[in-house]
Amino acid sequence: MILIHGGVVLTMEPDQPAITNGAVAVEGPDIVAVGGYAELSQRYPTAQVLGSTHHWVLPGLVNAHHHGGWAGGCYRIGFVDRPLERLLLYLYNTCLASGQGDMAHPNTLWLNAQLIRSGVTCTADFYYGDGSEPYLGAEHGLRAYQESGLRVAFMLSARNQPSVDNGDLDLFMHLFPPEVKPQAQALSLNYNVISQEQFVTAWKRVYRDFKDDLINIFIGPDGPTRCTPEFLQNIKALAQEFATGVQIHALETKYQMLHGRREHGTSLVKYLAGLDFLGPEISLAHAIWLTAEDMDLLAETGTSISHNPSSNLRLFDGIAPVREMLARGVNVGLGTDSMGFSDDNNFVEEMRLALLLQRTPGIDGRALSGQTVLEMATINGARALGLGDKIGSLKPGKRADVITLASEGMLSPYMNPLHPPQEVFCQRARREDVRDVLVNGRVVMRDGELTTIEVGAVQATLREWFDRLWAERGAQEQAVVKTLADIEAVITDFFRQYDHEVIPTHYIYNTY
Amino acid sequence: MILIHGGVVLTMEPDQPAITNGAVAVEGPDIVAVGGYAELSQRYPTAQVLGSTHHWVLPGLVNAHHHGGWAGGCYRIGFVDRPLERLLLYLYNTCLASGQGDMAHPNTLWLNAQLIRSGVTCTADFYYGDGSEPYLGAEHGLRAYQESGLRVAFMLSARNQPSVDNGDLDLFMHLFPPEVKPQAQALSLNYNVISQEQFVTAWKRVYRDFKDDLINIFIGPDGPTRCTPEFLQNIKALAQEFATGVQIHALETKYQMLHGRREHGTSLVKYLAGLDFLGPEISLAHAIWLTAEDMDLLAETGTSISHNPSSNLRLFDGIAPVREMLARGVNVGLGTDSMGFSDDNNFVEEMRLALLLQRTPGIDGRALSGQTVLEMATINGARALGLGDKIGSLKPGKRADVITLASEGMLSPYMNPLHPPQEVFCQRARREDVRDVLVNGRVVMRDGELTTIEVGAVQATLREWFDRLWAERGAQEQAVVKTLADIEAVITDFFRQYDHEVIPTHYIYNTY
DSSP, rough: OOEEEEEEEEOOOOTTOEEEEEEEEEEETEEEEEHHHHHHHHHHHHEEEEEEEEEEEEOOOEEOOOOOGGOOOTTTGGGOOOOHHHHHHHHHHSSGOOGGGGGGGHHHHHHHHHHHTTHHHEEEEEEEEOTTTTTHHHHHHHHHHHHHEEEEEEEEESSSSSGGGGGGGGHHHHOOOOTTTTHHHSSSSTTBBBBBBHHHHHHHHHHHHOOSSSEEEEEEEEOOOOOHHHHHHHHHHHHHHHTEEEEEEOOOSSHHHHHHHHHSSHHHHHHHHHHTTSSSTTEEOOOOOHHHHHHHHHHTTEEEEEEOOHHHTTTOOOOHHHHHHTTOEEEEEETTTTOOTTTOOHHHHHHHHHHTTTOOOOOOOOOOOOHHHHHHHIIIIHHHTOOTSSSSSSTHHHHHHHEEEEHHHHHSSOOTTTTTHHHHHHHOGGGEEEEEEEEEEEEEEETTTEEEEEEEHHHHHHHHHHHHHHHHHHHHHHHHHHHHHHHHHHHHHHHHTTOOOOOOOOOOOOOO | OEEEEEEOOOOTTTOOOOOOEEEEETTEEEEEEEEEEHHHHHHHHOOEEEEEEEEEEEEEEOOOOOOOGSOOOTTTOOOOOOEEEHHHHHHSSSSGGGOOGGGGGHHHHHHHHHHTTTTTEEEEEEEOOOOTTTTTTTHHHHHHHHHOEEEEEEEEEEEEEESSSGGGGHHHHHHHHTHHHHHHHOOOOSSTBOOOHHHHHHHHHHHHHHHSEEEEEEEEEEOTTTTTTHHHHHHHHHHTTTTTEEEEEESSSHHHHHHHHHHHHSSSHHHHHHHHHTTTTTTEEESSSOOHHHHHHHHTTTTTEOHHHHHHTTTTTOOHHHHHHHHHHHHEEEOOTOOOOTTTOHHHHHHHHHHHOOHHHHHTTTOOHHHHHHIIIIIIIITTTTTTTTTTSOOOTTTTOOEESSSSSHOSSSSOOSSSSHHHHHHHOGGGGGEEEEEEEEEOOOOOOOOEEEEEEEHHHHHHHHHHHEEEEEEEEEEHHHHHHHHHHHHHHHHTTTTOOOOOOSSSOOOO
């Protein structure tokens, strides 16, 4: 039995105000009571106590979109931030990106450590495997979750066609001038493409062998233009058969919107609706470039969005109209996309950026409240991952995914007592304030020390491996990069065709 | 003699590439040499060494707009972020805002500690005094700088008219319904208004008694709509007489643009140009809502801008079109406005937000480079404060304002060797990485420990003082806040008149 004590307890249960000097009682994996500390410490006199009146207690944060495996942490292995359509070329073809196989294990552990440190107790992991049998490489990432104890919605990813020209790569190749075409064909524009049969067989194996109370096995079709309609429909059927969830990248860039419209003759959301590919088991990652009608469709069907503000800025995607989405009733969670503000998956920073980016100019001060951002970061994220009845708020019967933060930093040197703690948290909390992290009742960080991950050893393994890879292949890298730049120029030109389109906006941020 | 050693040294001198395994030699207040570590450690064998190959060395960061004194740190003393026109009402009238007099001293020290910790060696301080003789209260803030050793461009602030209706407060009062008017008149809409004579006399005293090599005494007219034209012209003449600088708030909100145009019949920048109130000694704080023509005028006259991205988001001001400003040749520095991203004046975070906010959607990937953001944070800021020949880059003959950062965090678990260090710094450095801070050759932080400020004692003083104030006056606060809300509604209505105006934009961030 553990009693988690806080000067402030934010349960995130609907309409429940902050509890002053409260506590959460945890027995095994479950929350058994939430209330005043005085009463609960009397009721459970032998419980181990975490926290104090100088801590705040919240439900664990939920990262609703993220990439573990080898793809997580792109920047450090060489992908200078670029518009997504150009970035993918580097992601598939540069030297250090080939960190597949075994290395996905320490890389995922490293990312898990970053997430736990910033208060995340459950993460989506949109996982790109290496295609190897029997699990398409998923086992490397999954082993990391088994070890770290982080709760995960593990979305094994697949695409069954390249992402341009309705999958017709030959057609796309006609764009390339003769001197570039051979290199373009030699390099991978075709990454991760897999047949439906191979994917479904492997996915079922992963589900059978890894699914447990902490590890949820989801399906991750890569995007509406990267999968055939039949594939999407079969994935939806598969999800329903296994009562699991689906996440899909959608409308991350304005080019996805404009090019998608050309390929499908309608908005991508309407296209998905036409395939019956919307619903409460489905979440869209990014979904920046939506029409109001699209948003209404998502709200009606109970489809969620994962909002990724840092990644959206870093990759030149734009700012998602989150106020508008919420006003129209869409469930919006929050994610780092392994592309956080400081390139370190600091989820607290992600919350802050989500808070501040929606403050468009205007005397009426339209904004997301701290309460709303906290909801996005907890209960909304849980709902987006189909876990709204298990986690996302502090309530007897839910799983004990709980965090404490030292309040000293947030309140220094003084804090006006009239400020609601939800606002103070979103404006002022820092990763370093997070002290204790419990997942399913297990302490995975205690007073700032990770209990399940040896970060030093993980770092040494990764560094040694990358150093060796660079020693072996770094010299060739500049030639590859030169070729990629030629191909990139063609891709850039291709998408420029859409730049003349006038796009009406939800929000205006600046002038003249 | 001190030798500051870094695996990477970024001098920020024009066209000078990063120095690998370099060093900066410091003698007294000056930089005497910059070069390879091997050579310099031979030349100066007895020098004390700071840093190592696991550190990076940069010029100290320059915070080009900030408020010390009692006004710095608004959030914690009760001003929930609001659109500026509404915020000011609370700033002038709520209980804890009356922290003037002596308390400006520990408050400024606290802010100085935050700035030093994040690598700032020189800050602007747009200082609101309390009007008391002989220095208008400036002595409290200035004492903090004398103690902390931080370099400052101390801008003693003044306005000689209220900010609405060309200073005609009676006219503005006609807006208020009868039941609100008496309270509105009783409360201060008129804060800090001072006669020109009183201000100039006090300013000259401050200059005479406090100016030294570290403390630069500037003039801070509050804004073009808060000062009469004659006052602005006299301030410019005063600045020229004393060969010092001037900073002025300008075009922070779209309402300043639209209302200013109505009051002056032209853009505020053109209005200032007409008063001959532009030039290299002048910097505009914020300056978001500029036309292209305004930018050209600033570039032609050598007028600088301080860009404050966090504050601009927090107070619903918008996103300044910085790429456009730079393209047109305007010198743009960077400032926290004591309204940083996490409400703690973390200048490294401010740089990151400046970097990422300018990435508007588009396949061409238009962005500020890390190099450009570093220039804004160093040499451009120095120029904006008239100190470009003294600080802002590492060069023999300049003052020794130098910082070191531990590179481990930026490079963990690995960093592609092809990434330029300028990009790595701007994307990945964190405040905690800053280890040593030298101002004018004096070590004010050594390996993360402040040497001039006892932060614990300062915090205790501030907390005790605020606690006492709240005990005395907190109970009345809710009545005051209710009255302010009534007045705020009238002010909001007044500015709504401008909301129908269609404003063409530089940048688009989102859709439909």
